[in-house]
Amino acid sequence: MKVVLKLLKNPTSLIGIVLLLTYVIVAILAPAIAPVPQNSRDPYMIPRDGFKTAPGLPSAKHFLGTTEGQYDIFYGIIWGTRTAFRVGIIVTILTLILGLVIGSLAGFYGHWIDELLMRITEIFLAFPFLLAAITLTSVLQAIYGKISAGPLMILTKLLALITFAQGFDQALNPIQMSILTGMMAIIAFGWMTYARVIRSNILSVKEVEYSLAARMVGANDMRILFRHLMPNAVFPVLVMASMDIGSYVLTFAALSFLGLGAQRGYADWGQMISFARNWIPSLAENWHIVVFPGMAIVLFVLAWNLVGDALRDILDPRMRGRGAGL
Amino acid sequence: MSDILLSIENLETCFRTPEGTIHAVNGVSMKLEPGETLGIVGESGCGKSVTMLSILGLIPNPPGKVVAGKALYRGQDLLKMKDSEIRHVRCSEIGMVFQDPLTYFNPVLTIGRQVSEPLEVHRSLSHKEALDQTVEMLELVGIPRPKERLNDYPHQFSGGMRQRVMIAMALICSPQILIADEPTTALDVTIQAQIVELVKSLRDRLGMSIIWITHDLSLIAGLAQRMAVMYGGFVIEEAPVEDMYAAPQHPYTLGLLGSLPRLDDVQGRKLVSIEGLPPVLFKKPTSCPFAERCNFRIERCNLENPSLRLVDKCHRVACWVNPETRRENQ
Numbered sequence: 001m002k003v004v005l006k007l008l009k010n011p012t013s014l015i016g017i018v019l020l021l022t023y024v025i026v027a028i029l030a031p032a033i034a035p036v037p038q039n040s041r042d043p044y045m046i047p048r049d050g051f052k053t054a055p056g057l058p059s060a061k062h063f064l065g066t067t068e069g070q071y072d073i074f075y076g077i078i079w080g081t082r083t084a085f086r087v088g089i090i091v092t093i094l095t096l097i098l099g100l101v102i103g104s105l106a107g108f109y110g111h112w113i114d115e116l117l118m119r120i121t122e123i124f125l126a127f128p129f130l131l132a133a134i135t136l137t138s139v140l141q142a143i144y145g146k147i148s149a150g151p152l153m154i155l156t157k158l159l160a161l162i163t164f165a166q167g168f169d170q171a172l173n174p175i176q177m178s179i180l181t182g183m184m185a186i187i188a189f190g191w192m193t194y195a196r197v198i199r200s201n202i203l204s205v206k207e208v209e210y211s212l213a214a215r216m217v218g219a220n221d222m223r224i225l226f227r228h229l230m231p232n233a234v235f236p237v238l239v240m241a242s243m244d245i246g247s248y249v250l251t252f253a254a255l256s257f258l259g260l261g262a263q264r265g266y267a268d269w270g271q272m273i274s275f276a277r278n279w280i281p282s283l284a285e286n287w288h289i290v291v292f293p294g295m296a297i298v299l300f301v302l303a304w305n306l307v308g309d310a311l312r313d314i315l316d317p318r319m320r321g322r323g324a325g326l
Numbered sequence: 327m328s329d330i331l332l333s334i335e336n337l338e339t340c341f342r343t344p345e346g347t348i349h350a351v352n353g354v355s356m357k358l359e360p361g362e363t364l365g366i367v368g369e370s371g372c373g374k375s376v377t378m379l380s381i382l383g384l385i386p387n388p389p390g391k392v393v394a395g396k397a398l399y400r401g402q403d404l405l406k407m408k409d410s411e412i413r414h415v416r417c418s419e420i421g422m423v424f425q426d427p428l429t430y431f432n433p434v435l436t437i438g439r440q441v442s443e444p445l446e447v448h449r450s451l452s453h454k455e456a457l458d459q460t461v462e463m464l465e466l467v468g469i470p471r472p473k474e475r476l477n478d479y480p481h482q483f484s485g486g487m488r489q490r491v492m493i494a495m496a497l498i499c500s501p502q503i504l505i506a507d508e509p510t511t512a513l514d515v516t517i518q519a520q521i522v523e524l525v526k527s528l529r530d531r532l533g534m535s536i537i538w539i540t541h542d543l544s545l546i547a548g549l550a551q552r553m554a555v556m557y558g559g560f561v562i563e564e565a566p567v568e569d570m571y572a573a574p575q576h577p578y579t580l581g582l583l584g585s586l587p588r589l590d591d592v593q594g595r596k597l598v599s600i601e602g603l604p605p606v607l608f609k610k611p612t613s614c615p616f617a618e619r620c621n622f623r624i625e626r627c628n629l630e631n632p633s634l635r636l637v638d639k640c641h642r643v644a645c646w647v648n649p650e651t652r653r654e655n656q
Contacts (some may be wrong), residue, residue: 209429215384217495218416220409228446231434296628 006314007094007307016306019299027081034078036110042175044079044267046071055279055286065288067275071265073288077296079267084300087183088249090163095187095248096241099194100234107202108193108225118199125192133251136185138259144177156180175263182261186251190244201233208232235315243308253297269293269300330398331535332358332381332420332503337379337395339373342388348357349607350376352393353560355634358503363529363536365550365567367543367582369604373559374539378505382420383406383412399503418448419497425508427488437464438476441495448499463494466531468524486517490524497528504529505537510545522549543586547571552640555579556616558605561634565641575643577620614646622647 007013026033036043049062049070056066064073106117124132142153159180160166172180181307205211206229216226253270255261262268279286339351351373366374368435379385381397381404397404399419404412416422424430431440434518442460445451451459457476465531467490480488489509495503505526510518522545529536538550547567554564563576572638574580577642581600602619605611614620617627634642 209424209426212384212431213430214432214443216382216416216422217444218413218418220413221441223447228432228435232432239633 003311003314007310009308010099010310011315012306012309016303016310018308019303023081023300023303025087026078027085029081030078034072034075039132044083045175045265046076046079046267046272048265055275055289057246057286058288059141064292067272067289068278069265069275071272071275073272073292076267076272077269077292080269080272080293081300083179083250083262083266083268084296086163087179087252088245088300088304091183091186091190091248091252092241092245094159095190095195096237098187099191100157100230100237102191103195103198104202104225104233105301106220108206109201109228110203113195114199116222117195121195122191124189127189129189130251132189133182133185133255134247134258134260136188137181137255140181140184141178141260144181156184175266178263179261179266179268182252182255186248190248194240197240198233200235202229205229205232239308239312239315242311242326243305245308246304249304250297268319269297272298329360330357330372331360331362331400332565333382333396333398334377335396335398337377337380337397338393339376339385339390340393341390346608348558349610350390351380352607352610354556354559354561356554356561356564358535358537360502361529361533362552363505363538363550365546365553366537366539366556367541367553368556369541371604372556374556375507377556378422378507378537378539382416382505383407384485385408398462406516414448417444417496417501417515418499420503421499421501422505422507423489423492423496423509426512427492428480430492431488433480435485436477436479437491440480441491441498444495444499459498463498464491466528467491467494467497469494485513486520489513489517489521492527493521493524496508497532497534500532501534503535503537505539507539508541509538510540510542518545520557525549543582552623555582558611559607560615560631560644562616562644563642564634569638569641573638573641575637575641576616576645577647578616614644620647 007017028159033202037047040047049056049066049072052070053068055068056062058065058071063074064077066072067076102117102121106114106121140152144156156172156177157168160172160176161168163180163183164176166172166176192256202225211224211228214224219228252261253268253273256266256268257268257274259274262271264271270293273290276283276286278288283290334354334356336353336355337351338349339352341348341350354373354485355376356364356366366377368374376385376390380390380392385392392405395405399415404415405416431437434504438457438460441464442456445456445459449456460476461472464475469475469487469490475483480491483491489512493504493509502545504525509525510521515519525536526549528534536550538546540546550567552564552566553570554561555570555576555624557578563570563574563579565575570579571583574583578600581598584598585600600619605615605618611631613629614627614631619624620627624647630646632644632646634644637643
């Protein structure tokens with residue numbers, strides 16, 4: 001409760017929180033703000049007004065104008081908020097869990113387990129993040145045409161269950177598939193820093209006497225690790241993750257921009273900007289096709305960063321009394 | 327010696343370090359009867375704590391390893407137990423209290439959660455029942471307003487109160503044996519006395535056996551029935567407390583007692599210190615481990631390691647020197 005109060009007192013984090021709340025409200029009220037057309041099969045597909053190539057300027061009918069192919073920008077931005085939250089939060093949580101599990105096991109058990117897991121971590125770290133994500137997304141998308149079962153499919157279905165609340169028995173359509181592959185690629189190359197930080201924190205707390213006391217009480221390894229050690233070690237990683245939500249959304253937007261994340265016409269900010277690729281020479285007239293979706297992304301990332309920054313200042317005792325006026 | 331609760335036989339534990347293997351415990355044997363309080367005395371690094379941690383399987387492996395011996399608890403060998411079995415023994419059969427009550431508590435969990443944890447692990451109780459028992463136990467160890475203090479964190483307690491809470495945690499599953507590993511060393515003298523009194527009253531009420539590790543000889547006198555003196559990973563003398571104080575046999579015990587002031591001292595007696603340092607146990611001693619520092623040393627001491635021999639009823643000593651010689655020099 002104290003943390004929340006402090007967040008509200010600090011002007012920068014207050015701006016972040018207000019921005020975030022606005023996004024949350026927009027996401028919740030999306031069907032009211034931008035009503036779904038009657039003939040629409042999927043509310044996340046942006047409705048089109050004709051098939052003319054040239055973008056249309058803002059007008060009474062299209063509040064923020066239309067993009068190439070007459071997709072409504074206003075509708076896309078509103079429903080894209082849901083995509084952004086969905087991708088950002090789910091990717092962050094799953095990346096965090098993956099990193100926490102790998103890092104804490106390495107730190108807790110040490111010896112060869114530590115060596116093995118940390119070498120794997122380093123291998124993953126060796127790839128440039130965006131490049132690796134792009135490659136993995138396209139590889140996954142190529143593979144999915146050919147397989148229908150196996151562990152990869154189970155993973156994808158699990159992710160679909162979390163992301164779209166879609167049952168295990170239902171088949172995945174290509175639109176969902178391309179979003180899921182993008183998310184998987186980001187998760188696969190995002191967990192390493194969390195793993196490293198949690199490992200070092202676990203290492204420093206596992207030799208402290210209370211872990212012996214917990215052992216004495218009769219607790220098993222998992223209980224000691226997750227109940228006794230984790231709460232002492234996890235906070236720095238949580239703060240890191242809260243600051244990373246924005247950057248995961250940004251990465252996903254980049255994938256979509258390159259045509260890898262969300263499919264053409266899907267309500268996703270990065271995908272909407274990709275419509276502007278052919279109109280770069282004439283952006284002076286068609287400024288709206290970049291500015292509006294771009295602003296949505298920038299403000300979203302900014303909001304998370306402001307909140308994450310403030311959270312770090314509040315939770316890190318070394319920063320207390322310095323900076324940010326907390 | 328009809329029924330024996332805990333019997334440690336020839337326990338050996340060593341630690342592998344980059345500098346070599348350290349033989350911390352070299353064949354310790356001791357027995358504990360139901361309801362009995364056994365005091366274990368010795369200087370730092372003589373293997374007192376390691377012995378106790380060994381029998382509970384709490385020696386980190388690697389670097390530590392129990393190499394030989396048995397630890398029979400009600401006929402079952404604790405050292406041969408599987409991980410899941412020994413976990414059940416911890417706290418629910420044998421409880422342990424540690425030296426520094428602050429570092430042994432998890433700073434981010436409330437006292438209520440930590441004290442009730444053994445119940446959670448070993449007994450399938452509802453949350454409310456567990457809390458009720460916790461409050462009861464905290465009251466028993468003399469925590470004022472136990473119900474309100476459940477939600478406090480360890481740093482909100484004073485040192486003495488913390489030690490009381492730790493005792494509550496060790497006893498909450500009503501174990502048969504309480505191992506107290508220098509529980510009063512970090513406390514000041516008045517609080518020490520309180521804790522000792524508390525443990526005495528709990529012993530009378532709950533009827534458990536106690537193994538009390540300390541290097542404070544005076545503390546043992548009023549608490550234990552029997553005591554063992556350890557040196558260099560061996561038990562070198564074992565006797566009922568009265569015998570030990572009245573007629574110590576081993577030169578080391580003599581030295582220990584000689585270094586303490588006594589009420590019945592002749593005025594002007596100088597307190598003696600034992601010269602030299604305890605041995606570094608890089609190899610298993612083949613001679614008497616105390617030989618180097620011993621004033622009574624004879625030739626045999628450098629050649630053979632004495633084992634415990636009965637000198638009086640219930641009084642056993644590991645020393646080659648003639649008892650008469652020792653007594654004369656006292």
